[in-house]
Amino acid sequence: MLGLVYWQETAIKLGVIMGVVPVTSLIFVYVFLFKMMSYMQSRLGPMETGPHGTLQIIAEAIKFLQKEDISPDNADKHVFVMAPVVVLMSTFLLYVVIPAGPDLVVQSLDTGIFYALAVSSLSALGVLMAGWASANKYALMGGLRAAGQLIAYELPLVLAVVGVVIQAGTMNLQGIVVAQAEGSIFGIDWIGNPYILTQFIGFAIFMTAAQAELTQTPFDMPVAESELVGGFQVEYTGFRYLLFFMAEFGTAFAFSAMASVMFLGGWGLPFIDSTDNILNVVGPVLMLAKVMLVAFVIFWVRFSFPRLREDQLQKFAWKFLIPVSLVNIVATGILKVAF
Amino acid sequence: MTATSDPRQLSYIAHQAADARVNVELHTGDMTLNIGPQHPATHGTLRIATELDGEVVVRAEPIPGYMHRGYEKLSEVRTYPQVTTLINRIDWVGSFANEVPFILAAERLMEIEAPPRAQWIRTILFELSRIANISLFLGDMGVQLGAITPVFYAFRDRERVLNQIEAATGGRFHPNFDRIGGLKDDLPKGWIAETRDAMAKMRDFCDEMEGLLMGNEVFEARCRGVGVIPEDVALGYGLSGANLRASGVDWDLRRDNNPGLAWDQIEWKVWTHPDGDSFARYWVRLQETREATLIVDRLLDSLPSGPIMAKVPRIIKVPEGEAYISTENPLGEMGYYIVSKGDLGPFRVKIRTPSFNNISIVPWIMKGVYVPDVITILGSLYFILGDIDR
Amino acid sequence: MATDSASEEATPVAEPDEIREGLVAELTAILGDGVVESHIEPGADLWVRVSPDRWQDAARAVKSMGLNYFSFLSVIDWMAAPDGRSETTELNEAAEEGESEGEGEDGGAAGILEHGHAGGSTRLQVFARVESPTRHVGMTLKADLADADPRIGTWSDIFPGADWHEREAWEMFGAHFDGHPGLRNLYLPSGFQGRPLRKDFPLLARQVKPWPGVVDIEEIPPELEAELEAQVMAAFESDQGEGS
Known part of the structure; x- marks a missing residue:
């Protein structure tokens, strides 16, 4: 696009991803974990480090880096060390397909959604590795819970997206954005067709399943600090814990971004041509605003809900979310053919 | 041992063994999981040794004693006024209520009676410590179930009550304010109006908890039907307080065995719930907190004037005798069985703490529940560790 | 306190406490000569001593009488304390000086109970x-425990709550409860030697260092007593102004 050769382009893309993941998770931790949660709980949160405590997050990161790297004696050392890397890897890979503008995407894959969901479930492997390798009963239970939960919620997540795919006619995330910007709802096209309006059931299921996928309350049994004392993370300290932490918030950002791409129109604007270069400037801002909105909902629920029990969570997934999403797919299909 | 080296024979044996393994159902041993002594759900250092089959608890046994301070022994070498310093630290979130039954028992033995104003203020402070104690539970139950926000509201609003206790007694946590024959001091100026204010805020807090936590579907799903204690079991284990009333037993020592405090002078209601599950226990405690704020308000309305100290000898020597006084403390029935031999200090003090009995039901109630339910049940039984270990 | 409870029930009803006397009669009807002795404080409380071999029967009896709430169970060591409140502490000396004529049981021969x-x-x-x-x-309810072998039947199958109380009594006093499902230490570490709440178990901290709180209970010289009394009474009167 700018006349770069392949290796230059790749280097830039790599750099962007390496930068984006830590930065987004820092933003999320500060905005939501430090400030939003504090205000919800009628306290101020960090106020001393930098204006309104903005630099606190840097201090926290440095604190984690300074800590001693401890691994339990009985731990399976190699797996123990690999686990947070695997989890973080899946976060990095997620960002490959998330678009922020017509040209602002690392790789516009034709199987974008499919790829994103597949990659996101890699983290289950990392969590299971962490749980097993820690040689700790709490960690093991957390890991097993995580595995069961992520499998159960992968399905509704995929099924919720199928409705969007049917409506857009493509699995490419760029294609979905364009389809929403240029679409129309029964002939009304001035707001385009953000799929949250036509696929609101899909959206609700996606958000619920994403909550579980991100192991946020009310589906945070793998971590469950009041019963499993941190679950699979219980033996991790220092920068390994930081990796988990970064992955958690980085993935939250990625899922918020996916939700805003698929249901809120992403970077697209209905009255501007989807290839217009101005969207490369406006698009990222638009995306960030939508991501923050979606993430606000995710964290709002996280900070105010109690946690479900493991069996209740499984029941909820298999007996409610999956049937509803199947019905949603059928209905979408019928409507798609009918109109 | 005869060794065989024939490879065909070895392979045959190996195959047989493999088949046998496949055909026999895999035996999985139970896993022993120690919940505690350092565990967020045990608010302190209680240890619960559980045997798990998957996530199902097969056997659970609480192991207390990590904080046993031997107050019964120590009381034997202290004078009566000195003992109140110790017993302040039994249930440390509602300290004032610990002192009252001990002082009342000593007063019964000495056959003196505190003047009415002292009785009134005692009752008010008693109810304030109840509110300070249970409001913490109301928020903490949320944390046990994974909702982190309610507890901050609890701490925020509990502060008002603690401020009132501090204003009257000088101690936020350990007032040590009750004296044989009355109280240390009278109430400071302006305290009554401030307390009314705090009580109104606490009622708002109760409403808030009702909406935020009790009305939450997930909370109900986690609590309803979890840890059901039938009435007869509750009585047999000596459960007391809200745990007993949540099992449908309409019995409140404040109303039924009032040892002479001002509860019988005003109108109030004893709340019971028929279900006996964790939700019922939360519900009863919430209602009791609200009722306690009303009790305080009504007692403030009818606060008599007069001295706050009866005539007691300078050196307190309790005549020979035995007395048992129990009151309805925030956690349940708290009683002191004092044996006196006419000395400066008690000969023997048996401290009957509510949490000791409340937690002794754990092995019975935690059979066949899931691990998360262990936390729910522990949270809803509501114990203070110092109250178990004494 | 007694006077306050009295204002509720005893004063109008007159001296004898009918409810509690009824309870004793009821228990005697069930246990017969199992009831050794009883003591009633009218309007306040009731003590019944049963013979040790009827201890479990007594539990069943009171349960059938509607006293089905188990509050606590423990043991008293009546030995006059040679340690514990030891005659070596100043506290005790102060007590004995203050006492007009010591009753004799304290610090005296340990044999007198x-x-x-x-x-x-x-x-x-x-x-x-x-x-x-x-x-x-x-x-x-009370029952004697034989000096040589303190042993009595368990209540834990009648009142399940007695389980822990009996374990505590066992580790603290060495009283055996026959039929108890598992007398293990409840509070103490498993290797602990001795029965801490018995009167002959020394409280080491107290023997090493006398209780500093003795100062608190120093005798007031008789000539000052009247003056202090007057001060206290004056404080009362000024307090009365601060009503509600």
């Missing part, structure tokens, strides 16, 4: 309290 309400004949006595949630009365 003086029992509380409802009497007794042995050094260790087990006592338990049951209450009725419907009749709103409580009762303290």
Whole structure:
């Protein structure tokens, strides 16, 4: 696009991803974990480090880096060390397909959604590795819970997206954005067709399943600090814990971004041509605003809900979310053919 | 041992063994999981040794004693006024209520009676410590179930009550304010109006908890039907307080065995719930907190004037005798069985703490529940560790 | 306190406490000569001593009488304390000086036992309290434990709550409860030697360092007593101004 050769382009893309993941998770931790949660709980949160405590997050990161790297004696050392890397890897890979503008995407894959969901479930492997390798009963239970939960919620997540795919006619995330910007709802096209309006059931299921996928309350049994004392993370300290932490918030950002791409129109604007270069400037801002909105909902629920029990969570997934999403797919299909 | 080296024979044996393994159902041993002594759900250092089959608890046994301070022994070498310093630290979130039954028992033995104003203020402070104690539970139950926000509201609003206790007694946590024959001091100026204010805020807090936590579907799903204690079991284990009333037993020592405090002078209601599950226990405690704020308000309305100290000898020597006084403390029935031999200090003090009995039901109630339910049940039984270990 | 409770029930009803006397009669009807002695404080409380071999029967009896709420169970060591409140502490000396004529049981020969309400004949006595949630009365049951072998039947199969109380009594006093499902240490570490709550178990901290709180209870010189009294009374009168 700018006349770069392949290796230059790749280097830039790599750099962007390496930068984006830590930065987004820092933003999320500060905005939501430090400030939003504090205000919800009628306290101020960090106020001393930098204006309104903005630099606190840097201090926290440095604190984690300074800590001693401890691994339990009985731990399976190699797996123990690999686990947070695997989890973080899946976060990095997620960002490959998330678009922020017509040209602002690392790789516009034709199987974008499919790829994103597949990659996101890699983290289950990392969590299971962490749980097993820690040689700790709490960690093991957390890991097993995580595995069961992520499998159960992968399905509704995929099924919720199928409705969007049917409506857009493509699995490419760029294609979905364009389809929403240029679409129309029964002939009304001035707001385009953000799929949250036509696929609101899909959206609700996606958000619920994403909550579980991100192991946020009310589906945070793998971590469950009041019963499993941190679950699979219980033996991790220092920068390994930081990796988990970064992955958690980085993935939250990625899922918020996916939700805003698929249901809120992403970077697209209905009255501007989807290839217009101005969207490369406006698009990222638009995306960030939508991501923050979606993430606000995710964290709002996280900070105010109690946690479900493991069996209740499984029941909820298999007996409610999956049937509803199947019905949603059928209905979408019928409507798609009918109109 | 005869060794065989024939490879065909070895392979045959190996195959047989493999088949046998496949055909026999895999035996999985139970896993022993120690919940505690350092565990967020045990608010302190209680240890619960559980045997798990998957996530199902097969056997659970609480192991207390990590904080046993031997107050019964120590009381034997202290004078009566000195003992109140110790017993302040039994249930440390509602300290004032610990002192009252001990002082009342000593007063019964000495056959003196505190003047009415002292009785009134005692009752008010008693109810304030109840509110300070249970409001913490109301928020903490949320944390046990994974909702982190309610507890901050609890701490925020509990502060008002603690401020009132501090204003009257000088101690936020350990007032040590009750004296044989009355109280240390009278109430400071302006305290009554401030307390009314705090009580109104606490009622708002109760409403808030009702909406935020009790009305939450997930909370109900986690609590309803979890840890059901039938009435007869509750009585047999000596459960007391809200745990007993949540099992449908309409019995409140404040109303039924009032040892002479001002509860019988005003109108109030004893709340019971028929279900006996964790939700019922939360519900009863919430209602009791609200009722306690009303009790305080009504007692403030009818606060008599007069001295706050009866005539007691300078050196307190309790005549020979035995007395048992129990009151309805925030956690349940708290009683002191004092044996006196006419000395400066008690000969023997048996401290009957509510949490000791409340937690002794754990092995019975935690059979066949899931691990998360262990936390729910522990949270809803509501114990203070110092109250178990004494 | 007694006077306040009295204002509720006893004063109008007159001296004898009919409810509690009824309870004793009821228990005697069930246990017969199992009831050794009883003591009633009208309008306040009731103590019944039963013979040790009828201890479990007594539990069943009170349960059938509606006193089905188990409050606590423990043991008293009636031995006059040679340690514990030791004659070596200044506290005790102060106590004995203050006391006009020491009753003699304290610091005297350890052989003399003086029992509380409802009497007794042995050094260790087990006592338990049951209450009725419907009749709103409580009762303290006592039984003697043989000096040589303190042993008595368990209550844990009648009142399951007694389980832990008996474990505590066992580790703290060395009283055996026959039929108890598992007398293990409840509080103490498993290798602990001795029975801490017995009177002959020394409280080491106290022997190493005398209790500094003795200063608090220093005798006031008689000439100052009247003056202080007047000050206290003056404080009362000024307090009365601060009403509600």
